Amino acid sequence: MIDYDPATYSRILTGLTLGFHIIFASIGVGVPLMIALAEWTGLRKRDPHYTLLARRWARGFVITVAVGVVTGTSIGLQLSLLWPNFMELAGQTISLPLFMETFAFFFEAIFLGIYLYTWDRFKSGWRHFLLVIPVVIGASLSAFFITTVNSFMNQPQGFELVNGVLTDINPLVAMFNPATPTKTAHVIITCYLASAFVLGAIAATKMIRGNRHAYHKKALHLTMVSAFVFAAATAAIGDLSGKYLAEYQPEKLAAAEWHFETEEQAPLIVGGFLADNQEVTGALEIPYALSILAHSNPNEEVIGLNEFPESDTPPLYIHYLFDGMVGIGIYLLAISFMYLLIRRIKPAWQYNKWLMRGIVAGGPLGILAIEFGWVFAEVGRQPWILHQIMRTPEGATTAEHVDIMLYLFIALYIALGVTATVVLRRMFKENPAAHELEQRYGDRRDDK
């Protein structure tokens, strides 16, 4: 057994809560947009299929929102419980966006409640559609505000720390730090992307199982077109994130890339193994690519990890997380593009089994990429909780029993995860779309 070290247990417990929460939070940010797109398409085309799509997505969404809300409450409190020293400093400097996030979420929660229970309340469907807009805005703003806090941890500014005393505090400068633009954009767009793929995966599963109802085809098409747009945007923003890192956190980029010596025309290393003497074997090397990622110029110099003292650099396994995240991102872009391409040039293969399988895999992979991305972002910032200001153990609690709390929360998340899955499956199995269409709209077309 390892000795009881509250800081280590605090890290594990925070990682566990965030890792679990982020699944539901990402869906919570992305799915409202997809619901809005479906309802809007339904109104525009006067097509009840899309309206029902919005309705059914919204119904499943409530379950994920519930888990998202309670795990969000959990992480919100755990920040103070597990990182009291950090929060004491953060309260002085970055509490503004934390506070604003509550408002954004409050706003979203109110309209979500209204939205869910007013489907048949208004004469015009457009009125009901208007109610989803605050939900989309509230969800994305929540993500924005909370990510500015994480940006601040990576690039703290807007205060002076002289002999342990904080002065010259400027909350807006703290909030809009150099990490904010790329980080918030990257987080929000990938939530959209992963959510589109999760919903697309459901439709593709129906195709594989031979259920070729027009309802599912439309769901597949809507999600894949959206996913392609989001994936392209993700790639562009991801590139900008690389440039941000090169300028402000070069050690994070260098560790992610196993880039040890400062050099020009730096290659990008994909995969591989690392020996003790910093020798990389079995990796794919893309010449100039790291210089391009960092500075948009193949000849530019990229700072290597050896410029930094070892005590200030993150663990090197983040390389795999980075590669995993980028690899999945490229996969999602490729598979959604394939779908669009095949649909155009060879419609007969549009619902080809292998293509559908590829899309089904995109659902869990998208979520996995988000997990990789967050672990990379957090572990890549180590040993700092506040970059170059406060080291992680300094921010942690000194309380006893963090280990027992860890086991308690493991049990909780297992229970929630299992029940949520069971409930979601049962909800849709017992009431298939075709059945509901018939009931609600008297739609007997099969549209095979």
Added chain:
Amino acid sequence: MNLEILGMGVLWLFLYGYMIVSSIDFGAGFFHFFNKISRKDHQVNSLIQRYLSPVWEVTNVFFVFFFVGIVGFFPSTAYYFGTALLVPVSISIVLIAIRGSYYAFNTYGAKDSPVYSFLYGATGLLIPASLTIALTISEGGYVNVSNGQVRLLYGELFSSLYAWSVVILAIISVLFISSAFLQYYAHKAGDNTSYRLFRRYTLFWSLPTILASGLVFIGIRQHNPEHFSSMLNIWWMFGLSFLFFSLVVYLSYRGKRLGTAFVFVMLQYFSAWFGYGASHLPWLLYDELTIYDGFVNQTMAWSLITAFIAGFLLLIPSLYLLMRLFLFDAAYIRGERK
């Protein structure tokens, strides 16, 4: 009025809001389960469900608002309370998580499950009980601060009359506030069976409410005489609370103006809550931390207040819309609108 008091006042107001809406919510969840096992009219439960469904998520935000706000306005509370309350608040989180999710699972899932119903009914009473620990320890004497270490003294806490009296008051208040609200809601829905049931509950829980409040007074006099004497200085706030309480009982007994009766419930708790809060000042944690030495820097305080005002302007019309659609829409309450 200075910024410290203004900040605390706002946070206290939100905590008051949480106390009221969550009591309705927790109590309703408990009654939902209780009616189910005692095989009371099914109608009662669909009434409860109609109220709870659109608002449960909003309830939770009141709480989040409070604990995010207090770290913003009083960052040192994160250090003192965060360290001391690791175990009790973690337990509260688990209970809140179980309640929130199993509520959704039960309501939106395919079928009504007795296990889920039990889980969210029972946790509803345990959450307030566990959360009161935060208020209890603020009285001092339950936390040991030395050499930069903050420790919660479990022995002192669990053997304290005061701590237990607060727990009892919290649980009884949940049932009392909730019955009074549901009595009004059922009456408005024209659902006579439910109305009679909740009227009985309201009257039944009224005496215990006042007895438990008395117990808290005794407990606090014993535990923190200084706080008790500042409470006596503003005795009229507690007197007012008692007056409102009597009006609630009178109106419920006569079965008249039940909406007003519920407003009196809110006022009863409002005056007691703010009487308690005002007499607690300036201490956040008795003998260790005051609102003045724990306060955030002025720049941040002003930006939080600005954000608060802007946010509030956004929330008021939204909350109004929510209430108009679900609380004050007679057709919805009667279940004629889905």
